[in-house]
Amino acid sequence: MFGFDRINWQGVACALAVALFIGSLVSIPTVYTPGIKPCRTHTNTFDLHGCMRALIVDQHSTAVRSIGVCNGILGNNLPSPADVVKLYQSNGIAAMRIYSPHAATLRALAGTDIAVIVDEPAIDQFLTLSAASDWVQSNIKPYQGVNIRYIAVGNEVSGDATRSILPAMENLTKALSAAGFGKIKVSTAVKMDVLGTSSPPSGGEFSDAAVMAPIAKFLASNGSPLLANVYPYFAYKGGDVDLNFALFQPTTATVADDGRTYSNMFAAMVDAMYSALEKAGAPGVAVVVSESGWPSAGGSGASTDNARRYNQGLIDHVGMGTPKRAGAMEAYIFAMFNENQKDGDETERHYGLFNPDKSPAYPIKF
Template sequence: MRNVQRAIMAAGLGGSVKVSTSVRFDVVTNTFPPSNGVFADQSFMGPILEFLASTGAPLLVNVYPYFAYENDPQNIQLNFATFVPGSTTVNDKGLTYTNLFDAMVDSIYAALEKAGRPGVKVVISESGWPSDEGFGATAQNARAYNQGLINHVGNGTPKRPGPLETYIFAMFNENKKDGEKSEKHFGLFNPDMSPAYSITF
């Protein structure tokens, strides 16, 4: 990251191009309640956060409530994970959470505060829900999650109100992707460019 930053500066683009890195959500631990969030390995994250703070670049984080739900369906309600109104709420130090996405993101903010870097901006570089071949992976749930995400992120989180820059994974289903079968079905569209389900931006 430092090398890329130096190259950008040398090219005269330092004021217009930011250098960052994306991390998986599991760089944060003790995420429930959200205020308990802390980086699992501060020796790894510390230099990254120092760099980001010094350059004004955001931390890119991949946040997937789907995997949290898939791994713990007894304690995480599907409605809470998919933005369905009227689901269980979580109260944490005066803040009320009506969906898992907000709780996960605010645990990142809590970890940044504990690391002494509360000013580092967070960008959600990936989030989504599979529509087939996995636990809770249906077109109905994928539509509920992604439409809920689109409708919600303009408001930010209980801890950090305001628009939250967020990217949906993915544009297309990846029918030739290896790994878990559900990994082939995160797309908004099929490989033939037909919609996997309806959604509105």
């Protein structure tokens, strides 16, 4: 999922140096990597402990870079976009999802390294190539200093509108390419109910293959991921999932499937989506978890302790991937703030990692 530019060159250099030191126990020549200081002290003696520290820190930061946070704006007491971006930076949050091409937020993101998912909920904006081109000129071209990674054509689209997703993605992809933004990947965000079968994970299958299989093949042909909103909370709330299994906590309620063992609900849900993609003829498509979180108040199982356990568990596990797809994966926690103007159940207003005054809602380590 991460390209050549994300290789940990300092870690590579230090790993080589450590191996040479252990193997030879003799003086080791400096190991040079472009742009990386060699693992030597100012006295030109080999700094084994320094290299080990670099390896540990850089391995941890690689996992951190795979975590983003969704930034909703449905509140009348939220910080300014500029302050929000500073809060991301001060906490080392490397990616953001926004739910519309919000101009003030995009301006605040310019010149930062924060990777961005931009949603466009109105997929009829892309139903003709001309309309898609106009959208790109208005919402992408003015923000060339922003690191836009993906555009989500719709979020959890349902009903007859799902049949418009594929032509909308095709038009937007053509419009982006024509405007010189071909590196931006186009996808759509789905929820777990696109699966008719999700248990066991190897049995994952799309409920409407006529809609999802062509979408999956489009993603495969364009090197785009499938964006999936994954919420173990809703499975737990439904009453048939062990709480510890849902919260990444130690549990005896593990799931054995197809030679793999699942110790948490999140991994089982993600792998069910991978199984569905395989059955749809798109085994190479990556799943990016575009939303996942746990409410801190307002409903069954919603508490600050459970929210902290879940989100910390997600942060700690995302660098490992899933039993079916080992390795770092990309996931976005929902959400940055408690949003007091969100519709729906009371829990919808209590997913925030931070309060509107920018104080943490509970302790969390990125």
